[in-house]
Structure formats: C-alpha cells, structure tokens
Amino acid sequence: MIYSGESLSISKADNGVAHLVFDSKSGSVNKFDHLTVAEVTAALDSLEDEAGVTGLIVSSAKGVFIVGADISEFTTLLEEADDKIADHLRLHGDNLRRLEKLDFPVVVAINGFALGGGLEICLACDVRVASDLASVGLPETGLGIIPGWGGTARMPRLVGVQTSLEWITSGRPQKAQLALELGVVDYLVAADELMIKAEAVMADCQSGDLDYKAARARKETTATEIVAEAHRIGDEWTANVASKFGARLPAQGLATQSVLQGLEGSLDEALDIERQCFVNAAKTDQAKALIGNFLSDQYLMKCAKDRAATIAAPATVIGVLGAGIMGGGIAYQSALTGTPAIMKDIAQEGLDLGMGQATKLLSKRVKIGRMTEEKKAAILALITPVLEYDEGFKKVDVLVEAVVENVKVKHAVLTDVESKMDPSGIICSNTSTLPITDLAEPLERPEQFCGMHFFNPVHAMPLVEIIRGAKTSEETINRAVAYALSLKKKPVIVNDCPGFLVNRLLFAYFAGFMQLVYDGADYEVVDKAMEKWGWPMGPAYLADVVGLDTMQHCDDVLGAAYLSRLKKDFKSWYQVVIDMGGLGQKNGNGFYNYSIVDGRPSKVVNDEVKARVAELAKPAKVFTETEIVERLMIPMAIEMAFALEENIVASPQEGDVALLYGVGFPAFRGGVARWMDTIGLKVFCDIADKYTDELGPLYGVTARQREMAVHTETYYDS
Ligand SMILES: NC(=O)c1ccc[n+]([C@@H]2O[C@H](COP(=O)([O-])OP(=O)(O)OC[C@H]3O[C@@H](n4cnc5c(N)ncnc54)[C@H](O)[C@@H]3O)[C@@H](O)[C@H]2O)c1
Numbered sequence: 001m002i003y004s005g006e007s008l009s010i011s012k013a014d015n016g017v018a019h020l021v022f023d024s025k026s027g028s029v030n031k032f033d034h035l036t037v038a039e040v041t042a043a044l045d046s047l048e049d050e051a052g053v054t055g056l057i058v059s060s061a062k063g064v065f066i067v068g069a070d071i072s073e074f075t076t077l078l079e080e081a082d083d084k085i086a087d088h089l090r091l092h093g094d095n096l097r098r099l100e101k102l103d104f105p106v107v108v109a110i111n112g113f114a115l116g117g118g119l120e121i122c123l124a125c126d127v128r129v130a131s132d133l134a135s136v137g138l139p140e141t142g143l144g145i146i147p148g149w150g151g152t153a154r155m156p157r158l159v160g161v162q163t164s165l166e167w168i169t170s171g172r173p174q175k176a177q178l179a180l181e182l183g184v185v186d187y188l189v190a191a192d193e194l195m196i197k198a199e200a201v202m203a204d205c206q207s208g209d210l211d212y213k214a215a216r217a218r219k220e221t222t223a224t225e226i227v228a229e230a231h232r233i234g235d236e237w238t239a240n241v242a243s244k245f246g247a248r249l250p251a252q253g254l255a256t257q258s259v260l261q262g263l264e265g266s267l268d269e270a271l272d273i274e275r276q277c278f279v280n281a282a283k284t285d286q287a288k289a290l291i292g293n294f295l296s297d298q299y300l301m302k303c304a305k306d307r308a309a310t311i312a313a314p315a316t317v318i319g320v321l322g323a324g325i326m327g328g329g330i331a332y333q334s335a336l337t338g339t340p341a342i343m344k345d346i347a348q349e350g351l352d353l354g355m356g357q358a359t360k361l362l363s364k365r366v367k368i369g370r371m372t373e374e375k376k377a378a379i380l381a382l383i384t385p386v387l388e389y390d391e392g393f394k395k396v397d398v399l400v401e402a403v404v405e406n407v408k409v410k411h412a413v414l415t416d417v418e419s420k421m422d423p424s425g426i427i428c429s430n431t432s433t434l435p436i437t438d439l440a441e442p443l444e445r446p447e448q449f450c451g452m453h454f455f456n457p458v459h460a461m462p463l464v465e466i467i468r469g470a471k472t473s474e475e476t477i478n479r480a481v482a483y484a485l486s487l488k489k490k491p492v493i494v495n496d497c498p499g500f501l502v503n504r505l506l507f508a509y510f511a512g513f514m515q516l517v518y519d520g521a522d523y524e525v526v527d528k529a530m531e532k533w534g535w536p537m538g539p540a541y542l543a544d545v546v547g548l549d550t551m552q553h554c555d556d557v558l559g560a561a562y563l564s565r566l567k568k569d570f571k572s573w574y575q576v577v578i579d580m581g582g583l584g585q586k587n588g589n590g591f592y593n594y595s596i597v598d599g600r601p602s603k604v605v606n607d608e609v610k611a612r613v614a615e616l617a618k619p620a621k622v623f624t625e626t627e628i629v630e631r632l633m634i635p636m637a638i639e640m641a642f643a644l645e646e647n648i649v650a651s652p653q654e655g656d657v658a659l660l661y662g663v664g665f666p667a668f669r670g671g672v673a674r675w676m677d678t679i680g681l682k683v684f685c686d687i688a689d690k691y692t693d694e695l696g697p698l699y700g701v702t703a704r705q706r707e708m709a710v711h712t713e714t715y716y717d718s
Pocket of ligand 1: 321322323324325326327344345346347349350351401402403404405406409413430431432433453454455456550
C-alpha cells in the first residue's frame with residue numbers, strides 16, 4: 001500500500017501500475033471535501049516518492065465516481081476573503097496539475113456520476129475510459145459558481161469551445177455515449193468491462209501504441225483551430241449569455257469569460273483566470289442563494305427520509321377519492337412510481353377524465369421513446385377506477401381525498417370512507433383552503449388524518465405540503481411524508497392555518513397586486529416587471545393559469561381569514577373578469593386571451609378586460625419597476641415572517657424551498673426569507689414603512705422583524 005486514508009487509497013500492483021481508488025469511509029458517495037483534498041495531496045506525495053511505478057489508474061469503489069465538491073463546506077468558504085477562496089481552489093488545483101505531470105501515464109475509469117470536481121479530475125488525467133452507466137457534467141453554474149478546478153481551462157482545450165460552453169453554461173449532466181461522441185471521454189465500455197479496458201489502455205500507453213503524451217500536450221499548448229473557434233463564436237456567445245441571463249445569473253457570463261479568456265494563454269494562465277472568475281461568482285448574492293437552495297433541499301429531504309424511516313412499512317395500496325384534475329393526477333403519479341391506486345368518483349365522466357389524463361401522459365412518454373407500450377399498459381393497470389366502495393378499500397393504507405372544495409361534501413365523504421377502510425389506514429385531504437382541524441371534526445380517528453396538498457399539475461409540481469391538524473399524530477405525518485417520497489415529491493410539513501403556507505404567502509402577494517392595479521397600474525406592465533424580476537409568469541398571467549374561479553375562491557377564504565391584512569374595499573379583479581365570462585386559460589379568456597396560432601399557444605392582452613379594469617380602477621398611473629416589485633413582494637415577505645413566528649413552518653429553509661417548488665419563486669433569489677436577508681432587515685422595514693401609511697397593514701412588518709432589524713439579525717445563519 002502506497003497510501004491509505006479515509007477517502008482514498010493508492011496501492012501498487014505487481015506490474016508497477018498504481019491504483020488510486022476513491023472509497024469514502026464516511027459516506028455513500030465520494031466527494032471532494034477538505035479531508036479528501038488533503039488526502040489527495042498526501043497520496044500524491046507518497047506516489048511521487050515511490051520507486052518503480054509505471055502508471056496510475058484512477059477509479060472509484062462506490063456506485064458513483066465522484067459527485068463533486070462538498071457543497072456543505074461552501075457556505076463558510078464563500079464568506080472568506082477573495083485570496084482565501086483562491087488559495088482553497090489552488091490546493092486541489094495543484095493536485096490536479098501534479099497528476100498531469102507525473103512521469104507515467106494516468107488513466108481514469110469512470111464508473112458512474114462524475115460531476116463538477118469529479119469530472120475535473122478526469123480531465124486532468126491522460127485517458128478517460130467510461131462505463132456505459134457513467135454520467136458526466138459540470139453543474140456549477142446551476143449553483144451560481146463556475147468550475148474552479150480546471151473545468152473551464154481544460155475542457156475547451158480537449159473538446160473545443162462550443163461543446164465546453166454548452167456543457168458549462170447548461171450545467172446538465174450528460175450520458176456517457178454523448179461524452180464519447182464529443183470527445184469528453186475517450187472510450188466507452190460495458191460496466192463490467194471497465195477495469196479490464198482501463199488496464200488495456202494503460203498497457204497501450206506504456207507500450208507506446210497510445211500516445212498519452214500527445215494528449216497531455218494538447219492541454220498545455222492550445223491548438224490553433226480551438227483558438228480560432230473561440231474567436232469565431234466567442235462574441236456571439238457572450239452577447240447571448242448576457243441577454244439571456246444578464247445580472248440574474250452572473251455565473252453564466254463568468255464561466256463564458258473564463259473559457260474564452262483562458263484560451264488566450266497557457267494552461268497555467270487559464271487556471272489563474274478561472275480562479276479569479278470563480279471568486280467573482282462566489283461573491284454574488286446569486287451564488288449564496290443557489291447554494292442555499294441546494295443545502296435547504298438536502299436538509300428537507302434528510303428530515304423527510306428520517307421520518308419515513310420510522311414507519312413500519314411503505315404504503316402498498318392507495319385510495320383516491322375524486323378522479324378530477326387533482327385526484328386523477330395523484331392516481332397517475334402513484335401508479336407511475338409503483339404503488340397501485342384505487343380511484344373512486346361518483347361520476348363516470350370523472351373517472352373517464354382521470355383515466356384519460358393518465359393515458360395521455362403515458363402516451364407522451366411512449367411517443368418520445370421513454371416508455372414501451374407494455375410498460376404503459378402495466379402502469380395503467382395499477383389504477384383501478386370504481387364508482388362504488390368495494391372490498392379493495394379495506395386494503396388501502398393511505399387515502400387521498402380530492403373531491404370538490406366544499407366542507408359539507410368533504411365531511412360526508414371523509415366519514416364515509418373512514419367507515420369503509422381498515423382502522424390502520426390514514427386519510428389525507430388535498431384541500432387547498434379548508435383547515436385540516438375543521439375537516440377532522442366528524443372523524444372517528446382524527447389523529448389518523450392530515451392534509452396532503454398537491455400542486456397542479458401533480459405530475460410536474462415537486463411540492464407537497466403535509467399539513468398537521470390539531471389532532472394529527474406524528475405517525476400519520478410520517479406515513480404521509482413516506483408516501484410523498486415514494487411519489488418522488490418534496491414534502492414540506494406545515495401546521496394548520498387557512499391557506500397553509502404556500503397559498504397564504506401567494507395570496508398576500510396577490511393582495512399587493514390587486515391593490516396596485518386598483519391604484520392605476522397597468523397589469524400587463526406589472527406582469528412584465530415581475531417576470532423581469534425572475535418570476536416565470538407575472539401575477540395576472542399566473543391567475544389566468546390557475547383559473548380565475550379558483551383564484552376568487554381562495555381570495556374569499558383567505559381574505560376572510562386574514563381580514564386585517566388582506567381586506568380590500570373594491571371588487572377583486574378576478575371577479576371582474578369572471579363577470580365578463582372569463583375563467584382564465586381554461587376557457588381561453590382572462591386577463592389575456594389564449595389561442596393556438598400556427599400550432600403554438602399564443603397569449604395577447606385582453607383589451608376588453610383591460611378597458612374594464614381601467615374604468616373601475618383609479619386613474620392610470622405609472623409605477624417604477626422597483627415600486628411594482630416592492631408592492632408585491634413586501635406583503636409576501638411579511639406573510640412569511642408571520643408564518644415563521646406562528647410556527648406554521650419550522651424554518652426559513654423549508655419555507656423558501658416550498659415557494660421554489662410550489663410556485664416557481666425565482667431560484668436565484670433563494671426564496672422570500674433569503675430575499676429579506678439579501679436586502680437586510682433594516683432596509684426591508686424602512687421600505688415597508690414607506691407604504692404602510694397609504695396602504696395599511698398589508699405592509700406592516702412584525703414586531704419581531706423590527707427587533708431583527710435593530711440587531712442586524714438574518715433569517716439564515718449564512
Ligand atoms: N385544481 C387545482 O389546481 C387544485 C390544486 C390543489 C388542490 N386542489 C383541491 O383538490 C380538490 C379537487 O380539486 P380538482 O381541481 O381536482 O376538482 P375537480 O372538479 O377536477 O374534481 C373533483 C372530482 O370529485 C368528484 N366528486 C365529487 N363528489 C364526490 C364524492 N362524493 N365522491 C367521489 N368523488 C366525488 C367529481 O365528480 C370530480 O370528478 C379540491 O379540494 C381542490 O381545492 C385543487
């Protein structure tokens with residue numbers, strides 16, 4: 001043994017070939033944390049001192065190769081001074097430089113995920129052999145940073161500029177086959193032949209059949225055609241990135257800059273440029289937010305998995321009541337992820353709708369080659385549509401109720417189904433507005449009842465709010481969480497209140513919108529400003545997509561529940577449009593008109609609605625983009641403060657993640673609690689105060705927020 005550590009070891013075989021094997025003792029995957037980087041340095045020291053080594057094969061003993069840097073170490077790293085961050089990068093950067101200057105060939109065997117730093121070490125090796133199960137990529141820009149261990153410097157020298165820019169700015173992991181075609185890896189073999197091939201390639205390098213030194217030289221001196229390619233496409237790419245991402249995602253521009261400028265000099269100069277660009281990216285609010293999102297997601301999923309681990313057994317049969325938009329979607333998702341579902345409706349049309357929707361979604365998969373007809377049939381067979389309760393309901397472990405949003409109907413349906421199920425089963429309601437504690441009232445076993453609030457469309461939206469009613473047991477919550485995980489969803493646990501977390505926050509935002517339009521703003525201008533701020537769609541467009549009848553219903557319920565803040569003394573704009581026959585996108589008519597033009601969906605402002613709104617609102621007034629953003633975002637942010645203070649949601653991390661996954665909050669802003677931290681609580685309170693006199697309690701910050709402002713506290717630790 002040449003070296004043995006906690007994360008890796010190097011041994012030497014009889015033929016003189018050394019094997020560097022990554023095999024973290026502390027986790028299920030390999031990653032480059034501080035310890036591993038230090039061990040790579042120490043291992044290289046030992047390797048360089050070892051006599052008689054004729055080659056090095058790098059591999060992993062885990063199911064993945066190396067998933068990249070340890071992101072959990074980033075929050076403290078990014079707080080450091082610029083030179084400290086650069087020093088940290090240089091530590092491992094020097095390791096990789098040493099690796100490519102060894103006196104013998106270095107071959108890497110890539111068996112699974114090689115992402116970020118995982119791919120960067122591969123690029124520093126002379127020859128890359130990949131298993132057909134491997135997946136490689138540089139996902140850093142998705143975290144608001146750029147590759148910092150040579151990815152932007154080595155990749156273009158090896159595979160050209162276009163591929164490098166595409167891979168680095170998209171951040172997407174790519175399949176091994178594509179990596180082979182583009183030259184990111186040199187050989188592709190079946191998984192069980194990987195090490196045999198790596199040994200054979202090593203032998204070829206040693207015999208001279210394979211010129212590994214030429215591969216090294218390609219990185220040291222950039223080929224003239226690659227420099228020419230950079231000149232040919234560089235300016236246009238830079239301009240495109242600036243217009244597409246601009247200041248929202250500076251990492252994209254910095255990664256592009258690093259690739260292009262890096263080709264103007266030596267590899268060492270390129271590595272210096274990359275470090276500087278990394279530091280610049282690392283210091284942005286966007287990097288903080290995106291890394292924060294990643295860590296919050298990990299935290300959320302860990303909590304969920306810990307809860308799921310406490311339950312005796314996963315659900316084997318699901319019951320769904322109501323086969324409409326939501327019930328159909330839940331049954332589909334359940335079947336798709338392998339849990340059979342009995343779906344009951346009172347109307348055959350409902351069942352037809354639910355089954356039709358599932359069939360349509362599966363057919364789409366078949367059409368794009370992601371599923372076979374047989375698989376589709378097998379999944380559909382997992383859904384049993386019924387009009388009456390049958391014996392099957394006795395076996396249901398988790399029942400999700402998704403009938404019409406009416407408390408009387410829900411009470412009747414819930415008590416009925418409770419009597420039909422085995423007492424061990426739990427019942428969850430997919431209500432969007434009705435308090436869980438109230439819905440539980442007539443139940444025999446309220447402790448076995450909770451909310452499970454899915455978002456529409458169920459198959460596409462990752463979030464599920466799991467709502468704890470006053471009598472819900474923790475075991476019930478854990479079982480609902482386990483079911484949500486089995487559906488491949490992100491469960492956020494919240495305590496009961498009208499609107500739960502996401503709709504409560506969203507309707508505070510919409511209250512800001514209602515008032516702003518009443519005060520004379522043009523809703524089309526408001527939409528554009530909010531989309532520019534980062535929302536996937538502005539509020540008027542979003543209301544149309546949700547459906548104006550649904551919006552009005554939620555507005556009524558939440559307006560009554562949070563009377564002091566959400567009260568308005570004018571008719572809601574949803575109702576105004578409904579009165580004109582518009583329901584939003586579903587009937588092609590809302591704040592906008594929707595139609596299909598040349599086979600594509602088209603959206604144009606509805607002039608009649610616009611004119612009607614202008615008649616009913618105060619005289620038209622121009623608001624700046626800043627005013628528009630403040631008037632919509634401050635109510636949402638204050639509502640988050642209330643939700644945290646009332647313990648509706650346990651942490652800002654969970655609250656922010658719920659907004660990201662539930663309503664598409666701009667990821668690069670990290671969520672609304674993160675947004676308040678970015679502005680600073682003092683500034684936030686000052687801005688909100690500016691509006692309170694004129695606009696009232698919707699803009700009134702909480703006492704706790706004022707206290708936080710005084711003590712310069714933040715919602716996040718970092
Ligand atoms: N649509 C959304 O965007 C959305 C999002 C989240 C939550 N929700 C909630 O999900 C629930 C269902 O909403 P939806 O949009 O799917 O409604 P929907 O109108 O599409 O479907 C409701 C279905 O329930 C059936 N139904 C009525 N009474 C029944 C009974 N006694 N037993 C069995 N089935 C019965 C109806 O026939 C209909 O097929 C509501 O509580 C709603 O608030 C809806």
